[in-house]
Amino acid sequence: MTKDTFYEAYPGFDSNNWKNYVQKNSEDKIEYPRLDTSGLIIQFNKCPACKKVTIDIIGAGSQFPEGFRRRIFPASQAKQYPNYIPSHILKDYTEAYDILELSPxxxxxxxxxxxQSMIRDRWKVNEKNLYKEIDAISDKVDAKTWDAIDALRKIGNIGAHMQKDTSLIIDIEPREAEKLILLIEVLIKSWYIEMHEREKLFEDIVSIKDSKEKLGFEK
Structure with missing residues (x-):
């Protein structure tokens, strides 16, 4: 909360429900008890550091027995990556992130x-399915990266369906879908960003050497 935080409530509940609506648990965290009458909260949060605002919709009451919360602004919480990463890869990653809660x-x-697109773009392999493409890069990536990707093939439906078309909709646990996204983020950093930064550093060092040679310095 900041000194310019604005708060205004228009409760759609009867007064007996509303006065006990917001409470804190033993860990001093705010809870929203289940109400007999259902409704929605629009929650605005302003970061005291960057001053940016986020807006969430929270469901409360008997119609939301498992809870409901959706961020509506900003539209995407996916990480923003440099534009030297292929656009089709970023598009699939962003869409996968944005739809995670709605449809794992x-x-x-x-x-x-x-x-699959990252493997094909980065390592120039093109096999009949993702399972075989992962096999094809076993000697191209570091051991820890390989272990993580290989382990995915042994986790429930993720592994069971890698031998099929990657466009097929499969049954999957929300936690598995989240782990896939986290893996994508790690690989983007490792295969694209770190490599780009390393190549840029090497180019800068060579450029410094060339500049000194032009000025007559010894090699």
Missing amino acids: KASATLSRRCL
Whole structure:
């Protein structure tokens, strides 16, 4: 909360429900008890550091027994990456991230397609399915990266469907879909960003050497 934080409430509940609506648990965290009458909260949060605002919709009451929360602004919480990363890879990653809570199945499908695109783009392999393409890069990536990707093939439906078309919608657990996205983020950093930064550093060092040679310095 900041000194310019604005708060205004228009409760759609009877007064007996509303006065006990917001409470804190034993860990001093705010809870929203289930109400007999259902409604929605629009929650605005302003970061005291960057001053940016986020807007969430929260469901409360008997119609939301498992809870409901959706971020509506900003539209995407996906990480922003440099434009030297292929646009189709970033598009699949962003869509997989944005739809994760709404449909883990669709999110996992996009993540698998994104992973396949990255393998094909970065390592220039093109096999009949993602499973075989992962096999094809076993000697191209570091051991820890390989272990993580290989382990995915042994996790539930992620592994079971890698031998099929990556565009197929598959049954998957929300936690598995989330892990796929996290893997994509790690690989983007490792295969694209770190490599780009390393190549840029090497180019700068060579450029410094060339500049000194032109000025007559000894090699």
